[in-house]
Amino acid sequence: xETYGWLLYEDNEGVSIAAERCLDQGEEYxxxxxFIPKALINSISPVSLHNQRKKKNEGVQMxxxx
Numbered sequence: 001x002e003t004y005g006w007l008l009y010e011d012n013e014g015v016s017i018a019a020e021r022c023l024d025q026g027e028e029y030x031x032x033x034x035f036i037p038k039a040l041i042n043s044i045s046p047v048s049l050h051n052q053r054k055k056k057n058e059g060v061q062m063x064x065x066x
Contacts, residue, residue: 004047006030014038 005017008030019032 003034003036005032005034007044008033010044012038015041015044 003017005019006021008016008018010016014035014037016033016035018030019034020030022029022031
């Protein structure tokens with residue numbers, strides 16, 4: 001089984017993750033919290049949320065105005 005979530009904390013007993021990260025009216029909170037005991041964890045791997053974007057002007061030659 002694979003479980004994905006926001007890692008809230010990790011200690012000697014296990015990890016606590018959240019299914020949702022909410023940014024509502026300037027406040028940050030998490031919903032759908034779960035605790036997974038260390039004995040049940042095979043590995044923890046970071047997951048990228050998006051592909052890294054190129055800078056807007058990277059690779060674009062600007063033409064002088066005439």
